[in-house]
Amino acid sequence: MHHFQLPIHSLPLVRETGYMYDTNGEFTHPNRKMEKIHVFVFVVEGCIYVCENGVEYSVKKGSYLFLRKNNTHWGTKHYHPGTKWFYIHFYQAPTVIGDKPEYNHLTQTSLIYEDVYDSKISFPIHGDITNVEYMAAKLQKLVSMYEQPLPMRPLHLSIAAYQFFTELYSNQLEKNQEANKHYVVNQMIDLMRNSKHNLTGEEIAETLGMNYAYLSTLFKKQTGMSVKRFQNELLIEKAIEMFKKKEGNVSEVSDALGFSNPFYFSRVFKKVTGVPPTTYINERFY
Structure with a gap:
């Protein structure tokens, strides 16, 4: 496995964090197996040599x-003279991560659904950071927080570490995006967001000048959802805005958004939000 995974619904629980340097190149990474602790290392100068699982x-x-x-790792040779690095040692709440879907960053509407929180974010085990100074400043702030005797220090540290890792994840997304494929998907998303009704496959294909079978397959691969599901979520988002502004009852909003009848609208609304529109209105506005 060449990725490190974090569930998005739980914090990395910081045990220790710090900043170190090796002026003369005297250190090697310790030979150890930490049964409960993950280690994150970020090098700001020089080079560190480590082996884990034969890599x-x-x-x-x-x-x-x-x-x-629970993996043995060790140093293969001395660090470069002048090497400087940050580290975070952290626990992870017991959870089964492997079967969780990857967090879908492309098609989030203003509504946040329950299954979003039952996903994970994955990092390459070893990677580069583009905005080095910014990320180093974040880690320095984390180290300073660790050294302060704050009343809620463990919680504040873990929240700050979570924020750091989510920014690292965003950094990796920007770096590793398949530019052309994401450009096409983002075009589709913009097109559907700006439409007042659910577009047909023919309308999408004609606007973008591409085969719809290819577009729908690409959209599903990149976002994890079908074009129809995404368009329905956008319509339900508009419906909720209309309910908030008291722009109509269920039947009127259903008609305004182009649904064939209020019953079908209610079925789609419940599928997207988990509750019928009448229940949502009562819970939200009364």
């Missing part, structure tokens, strides 16, 4: 490495 890593300036709990 050797050269962690150079501007790169990071995750070392997973």
Whole structure:
């Protein structure tokens, strides 16, 4: 497995964090197996050499490495003279991560559904960071927080570590995006967001000048949902805005959004939000 995974519904629980340096190149990474602790290392100068599970890593300036709990890792040679690095040692709440879907960052509407929180974010075990100074400043702030005797220090540290890792995840997304494919999907998303009704496959294909079978397959692969489901979520988002502004009852909103009848609208609304529109209105507005 060449990725490190975090569930988005739980915090990385910080045990220790710090900043270190090796002026003369005297250190090697310790030979150890940490049964409950994950390790994150980010190098700001020089180079660290580590081996885990038979894979050797050269962690150079501007790169990071995750070392997973219950795996033996060790140093293969001395660090470069002048090497400087940050580290985070953290626990992870017991949970089964492997079967969880990857967090879908492309098609989030203003509504946040329950299944969003039952997903994960995945990082390459070893990777580079583009905005090195910014991320180093974030880690320095984390170290300073660790050194302060604050009343809620464990919680504040873990929240700050979670924020750091989510920014690292965003950094990786920007770096690793398949530019052309994401450009097409983003065009589809913009087209559907700006439409007042659910577009047909023919309308989408004609507007973008591409085959719809290819577009729908690409959309599902990149976003994890069908074009129809995404368009329905957008319509329900509009319906909720109309309810908030008291722009009509269920039947009137259903008609305004182009649904064939209020019963079908109610079925789609419940499928998207988990509750019928009447229940949502009563819970939200009364």
